Amino acid sequence: MGINIYDVAQNAKVSSATVSRVINGSPHVREETKAKVMQSIKALGYTPSALARNLSTGDTHNIGFLVPDIENPFFSMILSGISKAADEYGYNIFIFNTADDAGKECRFLEAARAERLRGLLVIPVDSRNETTYKQLRSFVQDGVPVVLVDRDLRDGRFDGVYSEDFFGSMQAVSCFLEEGHRRIAIINGPENSRPGNERWRGYKEALSKWEIPLQMQYVKQGDFHQERAYDAMAELMCMEHPPTAVFSSNNLTSLGCIRYALEHGLSIGEDISLIGFDDIELLQAVGIQLSVVDRDTSQMGWKAMKLLIRRMHKAGEDDTAASEIYMPTKLILRGSEKWRRSHGTV
C-alpha cells in the first residue's frame, strides 16, 4: 500500500483535514473543493485505512461471532442471519470457531479484546463455564455489548436470543400423549446447555400434566450428536417394554434415531413414533416425513445481530436490564408422530 490521506491532500492541493472531511461527508466543504478531492481520491486509488480511523476514533465497525461448530447446519443458518443484518448496517464479522472447546473460546475472547471489537455474538461452549462468564462480563463492563444466541450462560445477566425450547418440547410430548402414547422416551441434550435443559423440562412437564409418572428408563442422556442417539435407540428398543414414541432433542440426534429405525426395519410413524427438535430440510427431499419442533433459525441470528446493534448504538445506558428474546417454535406434524397402536402394549 502506501498511499495515504496526505498524498491525496497534496494531489488536491488542500490539507489532510479537508480530505478527511470529504471522506466523512462533512457538510462544511465547498462543492468545488469536494469535487477536487474526490477526483484525487479516484486518481490515486485511495482507500482510507480502517485501522487508523479506528485508532483515532476508538470505534470499530467489527463484531465477533463465537460459534461451537460451523459445520453444523443449524449454526450456519444463524451465521447467515447474522451476516445479513451485519451487511445491512455495515458491520464486519470476525468468526471464531470454538469447536466446542472452552480453551479455544477463552483464547478467542482474548483475540476479540485485542481487536477492540465493538460487540460480541456468542454461542457459549459450556453454559456453566466460569471463565467464559467472567470474560464476557468484563466485556460488557467495558462497554462492549454481548448477545448470547441459543445457549445461555449461568445466571442470565446477558442479553440473549433463545427459542421457546420448553414450550416446544412440551408441545411435542403432549402431542404424543394425545396420540395415545404412554411409553415416551427422550434423547436428552447435554446438561450444560440451556436448550438441553429446557427441552428436558418440557418433557417432564408434559408427562406431569397428564399425570404420567416419569420413568427414567426411557430417559437417555445424549450429546446432540448422531452416534450417541443411535446407541440410545438401540438400548431403548431392546427393552422388554420399549417406548412407542421417542422425542429427539435436536436435529443430529433425530438422524441417529432415523438411522437406527431404518436399519432395523422399524417403520417410523407405524412401528415407532418420532418427533425431533429442529427441522432437517434434506429429509423432505428423500421422502422422510419427520414431525418436528421447528423455529426460524436464520431469524434468530438476524435478531441477535439487531439486538447487538441496538446495544452498540446506545452505549452508556449499560444498566438496562438484560433483554431476552424468545423465538416461537412451531410443531410441524408430518406423520411420524403417529403409530399403529396395535403394536404397543399400552
Place this chain on the structure above:
Amino acid sequence: MGINIYDVAQNAKVSSATVSRVINGSPHVREETKAKVMQSIKALGYTPSALARNLSTGDTHNIGFLVPDIENPFFSMILSGISKAADEYGYNIFIFNTADDAGKECRFLEAARAERLRGLLVIPVDSRNETTYKQLRSFVQDGVPVVLVDRDLRDGRFDGVYSEDFFGSMQAVSCFLEEGHRRIAIINGPENSRPGNERWRGYKEALSKWEIPLQMQYVKQGDFHQERAYDAMAELMCMEHPPTAVFSSNNLTSLGCIRYALEHGLSIGEDISLIGFDDIELLQAVGIQLSVVDRDTSQMGWKAMKLLIRRMHKAGEDDTAASEIYMPTKLILRGSEKWRRSHGTV
C-alpha cells in the same frame, strides 16, 4: 477500556518501550524487569490494542474469506478447514457472505481493503466477472496474496485450490458406461463456474472415449440447486427414450434428482442410476446409498489457508508463478450406479 501501554509503564516504573519489548518477547529485557512488567499487565488487566499495533507495524493478522453462500454445507466445510489452519497460525478471519451477488462481492472487497487485511481467500461469485478480477489483481499487486478456492477466475493468474473435477466427472461417467449405460444424462452446473465447466468436460470426454455420440437432449442446464435439478429430472424422465443414468454435478442437484425419483416411484440403482458429485453425509443416515464423486472438502479449506500463509510469509517474491493445488477426487460406489438392465432399451 482506556488502559494503555503507558499506564502499564508507569505502574511498573519503566518506559513504554520496555513494556513493548516484554509484550513482544524481546530477549533484551532483564528477567527482573520483565517480571515487574508482567505483574503490572496482570494487575491492570492490560491487553495490547491490535489496531495500534497493526497501524504501527503495518501488518495485520487478519485475513478475509469471501463465500457465496454460508448455508451450503459444502462451503461450511471449507470454512471449517480454513478456521482450523487459521487458528493454528494465529490468524483471525473476516467472513463475508457474498450471497452469490457480484455487487456485494465488490463492496466486501472494498471493506477488505479498508481493513488492510493481510490475505484473501475467495470463492468468486462469477468466474468471468471483470470487476472482481481487477480488484483481486490489485490486491495481489499491493502485496496482499489471494487464494481462490474451488472456483477460479478467468485466466488463472491466481493461486488456487481446486479439485480434479474433470477427472472425477469422467470417472463417474465412465463407470456408467462400463455398467452398460448408453443413455446418460447430466445435470450441469452453471457455465460461469470452473467446477461446472470441468465436470461438463469430463462428461463429454468419457462419452468420446467410448465413442458414444453426445446427445444434447440428455444435457440439462442446472444451477447447482435442488429445484432446477428436480425439474430437469422431470423433463428427462418424460422423454420417449429417457436416460438410464444421470450424472448430477453437485450435492444439491443430487437431492433434486433423488426427490424426483422417490416421488415418482423410481428405485435408484434399479429403475434409474445416479451418481452425484460431492458426498451427502445425511443420506447414509436415512439409508440411501448414493454413489458419489467425493473429495475432502474441509481439507481444501485447510490447504487454501496453508497456501495463503505461505504467500503471506514470503512477501516480495510476488512474481512466483501462480501455484494451483488440485485435490484428488474419489469415486465411491454404493450401488446407485447400478440398474436393472431389462428396464432400459439399449
Place this chain on the structure above:
DNA sequence: TTGTAGGCGTTATCAG
C-alpha cells in the same frame, strides 16, 4: 539493558 522520540494514518479541536 533501558529510555527518548518519531512515525503509522486518521480524526478532531482550534484558530483563522
Place this chain on the structure above:
DNA sequence: CTGATAACGCCTACAA
C-alpha cells in the same frame, strides 16, 4: 469553509 496540530496506542531506531 479551511488549515495546523495534537491525540489515538503502539513499535522501533537511535542513544544512553
